[in-house]
Amino acid sequence: MHATLSATELRSAARRGEWQGTTAGHCPGQQQVNVVILPRDAAVDFAAFCTRNPRPCPLVEILPPGDPEPVRSAPGADIRTDIAGYRVYRDGRLVDQRSDILDLWHDDLVTFLLGCSFTFEHALIEAGIGVRNVARQSRVSMFVSSLKCVPAGRFHGPVVVSMRPIPVAQVEEVTALSARYPHAHGAPIHVGNPEAIGITDLSKPEYGEPVAIDPGEVPVFWACGVTPQAVAVSARVPFMITHEPAQMFLTDLPREGDLPG
Amino acid sequence: MHATLSATELRSAARRGEWQGTTAGHCPGQQQVNVVILPRDAAVDFAAFCTRNPRPCPLVEILPPGDPEPVRSAPGADIRTDIAGYRVYRDGRLVDQRSDILDLWHDDLVTFLLGCSFTFEHALIEAGIGVRNVARQSRVSMFVSSLKCVPAGRFHGPVVVSMRPIPVAQVEEVTALSARYPHAHGAPIHVGNPEAIGITDLSKPEYGEPVAIDPGEVPVFWACGVTPQAVAVSARVPFMITHEPAQMFLTDLPREGDLPG
Numbered sequence: 286m287h288a289t290l291s292a293t294e295l296r297s298a299a300r301r302g303e304w305q306g307t308t309a310g311h312c313p314g315q316q317q318v319n320v321v322i323l324p325r326d327a328a329v330d331f332a333a334f335c336t337r338n339p340r341p342c343p344l345v346e347i348l349p350p351g352d353p354e355p356v357r358s359a360p361g362a363d364i365r366t367d368i369a370g371y372r373v374y375r376d377g378r379l380v381d382q383r384s385d386i387l388d389l390w391h392d393d394l395v396t397f398l399l400g401c402s403f404t405f406e407h408a409l410i411e412a413g414i415g416v417r418n419v420a421r422q423s424r425v426s427m428f429v430s431s432l433k434c435v436p437a438g439r440f441h442g443p444v445v446v447s448m449r450p451i452p453v454a455q456v457e458e459v460t461a462l463s464a465r466y467p468h469a470h471g472a473p474i475h476v477g478n479p480e481a482i483g484i485t486d487l488s489k490p491e492y493g494e495p496v497a498i499d500p501g502e503v504p505v506f507w508a509c510g511v512t513p514q515a516v517a518v519s520a521r522v523p524f525m526i527t528h529e530p531a532q533m534f535l536t537d538l539p540r541e542g543d544l545p546g
Numbered sequence: 547m548h549a550t551l552s553a554t555e556l557r558s559a560a561r562r563g564e565w566q567g568t569t570a571g572h573c574p575g576q577q578q579v580n581v582v583i584l585p586r587d588a589a590v591d592f593a594a595f596c597t598r599n600p601r602p603c604p605l606v607e608i609l610p611p612g613d614p615e616p617v618r619s620a621p622g623a624d625i626r627t628d629i630a631g632y633r634v635y636r637d638g639r640l641v642d643q644r645s646d647i648l649d650l651w652h653d654d655l656v657t658f659l660l661g662c663s664f665t666f667e668h669a670l671i672e673a674g675i676g677v678r679n680v681a682r683q684s685r686v687s688m689f690v691s692s693l694k695c696v697p698a699g700r701f702h703g704p705v706v707v708s709m710r711p712i713p714v715a716q717v718e719e720v721t722a723l724s725a726r727y728p729h730a731h732g733a734p735i736h737v738g739n740p741e742a743i744g745i746t747d748l749s750k751p752e753y754g755e756p757v758a759i760d761p762g763e764v765p766v767f768w769a770c771g772v773t774p775q776a777v778a779v780s781a782r783v784p785f786m787i788t789h790e791p792a793q794m795f796l797t798d799l800p801r802e803g804d805l806p807g
Binding site: 325328329330332333335336337344345346347348349350352356357395435437438467542 | 586589590591593594596597598605606607608609610611613617618656696698699728803
């Protein structure tokens with residue numbers, strides 16, 4: 286899929302089933318978001334969970350029960366069809382992967398859109414910093430860390446992190462640039478030592494694809510919006526629909542956020 | 547109440563019923579927040595409403611149903627007693643004002659903490675800008691504007707704004723400073739002409755106390771976390787508890803936010 290297509294065009298391509306790749310590198314001017322869909326009964330606890338864990342779960346928009354249109358983030362879009370891939374979790378197990386959720390939808394479902402680090406990757410690229418998962422169009426490496434979320438109601442579990450190899454000399458700049466995007470996970474939560482956050486083998490990510498750390502590079506970790514998927518497993522959430530990791534929902538919201546500052 | 551008391555001390559004073567004034571000017575290092583308490587049935591719609599209206603309703607923390615402790619914002623505090631004044635709305639009417647809500651509390655109630663412009667007033671004062679409602683310990687002027695919130699479910703209504711007189715020469719600096727606080731309403735939403743946002747008489751605020759505009763000053767308006775109280779009236783919300791305008795809940799969260807950027 287060509288990187289110059291608009292968010293509307295890419296959402297339409299996903300709707301037609303014509304787009305399977307990662308969204309990393311697409312729509313440099315817009316925010317990309319993670320998606321979590323839950324029954325209304327669980328939605329209040331999950332909203333509380335997001336506010337208590339703003340690094341992995343920065344709230345961009347919540348849709349009222351049964352409403353499939355993100356009127357703030359992407360007016361006219363349909364959250365049931367406009368993502369390339371969906372995952373369905375029941376009782377903490379991944380039970381289905383599919384290209385739309387029209388037949389699962391009902392008036393009780395509440396959709397959460399959470400910020401994504403793909404949003405700030407463009408700022409790194411514009412500053413001349415290589416982002417390997419964009420250059421290769423591979424799915425960024427994601428790991429379940431030993432860091433714990435702050436619980437809220439029935440939701441508890443580990444923080445999932447994304448990892449990008451960054452040259453040592455550029456870590457400070459990368460940190461400062463990503464810190465400008467609190468709506469997209471903000472600054473790294475760890476630099477350098479995977480074992481310090483419970484990651485023993487960088488070649489075996491829980492989500493996405495492995496990536497080599499070249500000489501002179503260090504692994505840099507950001508909180509990741511796939512965290513709710515690990516939480517679903519850990520807390521045995523009865524029912525949850527999410528996006529396929531690395532295949533985000535593309536919004537029309539400006540990359541820098543729509544609040545000054 | 548002395549401005550050097552800590553947030554914990556001021557919450558205790560409120561709990562003992564020994565503090566009646568505005569919280570403006572207190573706890574310069576911490577965030578102050580608006581409070582909205584709703585039955586679980588209405589809470590998902592209201593969470594969606596907040597995410598669609600981040601200027602007036604920036605989400606700081608949502609507490610799960612029945613939980614009176616803001617574990618992220620003020621561990622150990624009790625939202626039912628630690629504010630100087632509460633308002634109770636039924637069917638869109640203000641029906642009670644009281645100093646605690648212990649006897650109204652039940653396991654179904656969900657508490658929302660929303661950012662407040664009192665948080666950034668300290669940054670203005672530190673920059674040498676006079677903030678009259680702090681200097682006089684008066685309750686800041688608040689007005690129901692003609693600006694409309696983005697609806698979500700059953701919630702709709704006008705944006706409430708706070709107003710501070712600012713010397714013309716300092717408006718640019720005030721705008722830049724407050725823009726650094728998106729978690730506390732951010733930059734002004736209007737400068738200069740009250741009629742442009744539907745305000746006909748600055749001497750008659752809907753909430754708080756009037757304040758004179760001196761020669762060389764202009765009125766500067768920020769989105770205000772009292773907006774949900776006007777929404778309760780406009781949408782005839784069956785039941786809502788809020789703080790008393792200008793008497794905020796004092797958190798332990800750092801003023802600048804706990805995310806870099």
